[in-house]
Amino acid sequence: MSLETGSKPWELLSQRPGPSRWINVVTNTYRMPDGTKTDWDVMVTRDSVAVVALTDAQEIVLARQYRPGPDHVLDELPGGELNEGETVLAAAIRELREETGYGGGEVTVIGHTWQGANITRRKWAAVALNCRRIGSPELDPSEEFCETVLVPLSELRQRLQAGQFTDAWAGYAGLDHLGLLGSPEP
Secondary structure: OOOOOOOOOOOOOOOOOOOOOOOEEEEEEEEOOOOOEEEEEEEEOOOEEEEEEEEOOOEEEEEEEEEOOOOEEEEEOOEEEOOOOOOHHHHHHHHHHHHHOEEOOEEEEEEEEEOOOOEOOEEEEEEEEEEEEOOOOOOOHHHOOOEEEEEEHHHHHHHHHOOOOOOHHHHHHHHHHOOOOOOOOO
16 A cells, blocks of 8 residues: 555644643642652543445545654544534534535444543544445545545455554454444353
């Protein structure tokens, strides 16, 4: 799989410690059960959603873009943060449309997980069926180099196992929701 496209790594110009526009960090001081005190840095951020979007042609709709944390161009499930007061379902529909230009299908929110032990974010998963291109993507300035990629549904599990997604759990949850993971071992 070649990722030589318009999505390319960004050039790192500098680094600085501390919060930025994307991450708010607070330090919480806790009293432990034994009476000692300890500090934890906690990232405070809004919930987000990732969408497993399937077309009638049994293709998964992905968003190819550079991701600064992993420092790689990745094909990812479309998604992003919920806006203030927005439902998870509305965010899933909006993010799929904005990042890929796809929509028009039946969207179901299937669950969530906590992103990590030191972050307030819940990561939601949704499945969208019968998706079709309904327009051009409407990308934020930080996403303007995002590309829409279609891959056969049969390749999704392999791509998830390759470790090239930031929301792999949502991909597996989507496959499970669609009945494509098989039955659990006894």
